Each structure stands twice: as C-alpha cells, then as structure tokens.
Amino acid sequence: MRLLDCIHNLLGSIYQFEREILLERQKVGIAKAKAEGKFKGRVPTAKNHSAEIVELTNQGMKPSEIAKKLGIGVASVYRYR
Structure with missing residues (x-):
C-alpha cells in the first residue's frame, strides 16, 4: 500500500471519529434543551x-x-x- 493511501485512510478514520463525537454532543445538547423547555422544533x-x-x-x-x-x-x- 502506498504511503499516500495510508495517510488518506488515517485522515478518513479521524474524520469519522470526530463526526461521531460531534453528533453525540449534539444529541446531548438537544436533550438538555428539551428538558429545559427551550427546544420545541x-x-x-x-x-x-x-x-x-x-x-x-x-x-x-x-x-x-x-x-x-x-x-x-x-x-x-x-x-x-
């Protein structure tokens, strides 16, 4: 496997990990806002x-x-x- 392919795969994995963390934080924030009655849609x-x-x-x-x-x-x- 070429070095460029390895770097590409590594960056893709990091991006996916960061995206999952962001979505989890978003869910927590929405749940908190709903509990406080601020998020109604x-x-x-x-x-x-x-x-x-x-x-x-x-x-x-x-x-x-x-x-x-x-x-x-x-x-x-x-x-x-």
Whole structure:
C-alpha cells in the first residue's frame, strides 16, 4: 500500500471519529434543551389547515390560490390535497 493511501485512510478514520463525537454532543445538547423547555422544533403550518385545503380543492381553487389564502407553501397544498 502506498504511503499516500495510508495517510488518506488515517485522515478518513479521524474524520469519522470526530463526526461521531460531534453528533453525540449534539444529541446531548438537544436533550438538555428539551428538558429545559427551550427546544420545541418547527411549528407545523400546513397540518393545521389540511381540512381547509381539501375543502378549497373541492371548490375548484388552484393550489397557488389556496397557498396564498392560507399563508402556506404550494408544496404543502399538494401534500395535503
């Protein structure tokens, strides 16, 4: 095996080890924030409007019009149609 290949493998191993440590610290930090009530995540927007989306779709409104009316993204309208 060439020296360059050995160095490449060593650096890859170090990177993987550092990445695992970083992810572990991230999990600990998120758990601590949740325990303190600071980490709530993103509030779902379109899920609250799913019945309205279906109703407006049945009335013949276009997805872009529904999105504008409800203040959500067009992709969310397509998801809940």
